[in-house]
Amino acid sequence: MILEHRLTPPQTRGLAVLLEKSFPQYPEGETFLQQAPDFRVVSRHKRKIVSQVAVDFRMIRNGKNSARVFCLSDVCVHPDFQSRQLGTQMLKWLESEAQKNGIDFILLTSGVQGFYYKLGYRYKENIFKWLLIRNGKSMGLLQRRLRSTVMVKKISQEVWSNGIIDLAGPIF
Numbered sequence: 001m002i003l004e005h006r007l008t009p010p011q012t013r014g015l016a017v018l019l020e021k022s023f024p025q026y027p028e029g030e031t032f033l034q035q036a037p038d039f040r041v042v043s044r045h046k047r048k049i050v051s052q053v054a055v056d057f058r059m060i061r062n063g064k065n066s067a068r069v070f071c072l073s074d075v076c077v078h079p080d081f082q083s084r085q086l087g088t089q090m091l092k093w094l095e096s097e098a099q100k101n102g103i104d105f106i107l108l109t110s111g112v113q114g115f116y117y118k119l120g121y122r123y124k125e126n127i128f129k130w131l132l133i134r135n136g137k138s139m140g141l142l143q144r145r146l147r148s149t150v151m152v153k154k155i156s157q158e159v160w161s162n163g164i165i166d167l168a169g170p171i172f
């Protein structure tokens, strides 16, 4: 695990290369799209970072309750290292970290359903509310029903609401 504020310049450059290799449309030289995460789970091969998950720890509004969540973004494994269970290992590590630390749910957005489905993530089609950020600037609040977009893994006994989910920050 690397805390975001402790990333060294070589680590930042390595992450930017990995993100560009994994997501062809990722902006060159960037290591996040909307907002910097709190920490990253990574794996290395010969000291080079070959996979990563960016993680935000956040309190969200789950209907009438609040919930402690990990929001994941940019889950990726370098193409040369895919299909070796690295992606699975990172998410399992994160799940155990969540269980040990009173996290209620892990959230992510993805169109790659199969990989996450095997790990117990399911689409939730609530009305979501979030802060839109573009080019580092707050652009306003959005509220809409999202279908086949947000996947959730339940960690604690907290019940996922059918009501409005306020992400209390940007979408990930």
Ligand SMILES: CC(C)(COP(=O)(O)OP(=O)(O)OC[C@H]1O[C@@H](n2cnc3c(N)ncnc32)[C@H](O)[C@@H]1OP(=O)(O)O)[C@@H](O)C(=O)NCCC(=O)NCCS
Binding pocket: 022, 023, 073, 074, 075, 076, 077, 078, 081, 082, 083, 084, 085, 086, 087, 088, 089, 109, 110, 111, 112, 113, 114, 115, 116, 118
């Ligand atoms: C998706 C990704 C993170 C998976 O990581 P990985 O280390 O290659 O996957 P694993 O080896 O842990 O695979 C676990 C299972 O998920 C399945 N899987 C892997 N990639 C998949 C994909 N793109 N679509 C559907 N299922 C996939 C595998 O079949 C495997 O099943 P098995 O355990 O029964 O063999 C990786 O392929 C990747 O970085 N892809 C490009 C970026 C991306 O699409 N990221 C996810 C969207 S945010």
